[in-house]
Amino acid sequence: MEVNYTYDIVDIAKTFHNFKHLNLNLQELQNRTFDPRSPDYLKSIGVFAAWPILALLIILVLYLLISLFVCCCCSGDKKREVKK
Numbered sequence: 001m002e003v004n005y006t007y008d009i010v011d012i013a014k015t016f017h018n019f020k021h022l023n024l025n026l027q028e029l030q031n032r033t034f035d036p037r038s039p040d041y042l043k044s045i046g047v048f049a050a051w052p053i054l055a056l057l058i059i060l061v062l063y064l065l066i067s068l069f070v071c072c073c074c075s076g077d078k079k080r081e082v083k084k
Helices: 011-018 039-083
Strands: none
Touching: none
């Protein structure tokens, strides 16, 4: 009994595969196949994963700075209203 499976590549996989495969020196990789033990591949995945984390950290710092600024500005107004 032989089972025949067909594999259809998902569109998002096609899109990500069309991106240039770069190493940390921004040179295009010669071997574009999936090799999870390749040092260049692991470094590229690390850099690719670091961008969203960096963006979220920047947003967090901006949010904390704005919250601190609003907190400091609003607390001065409340103290003035209590004294009156």
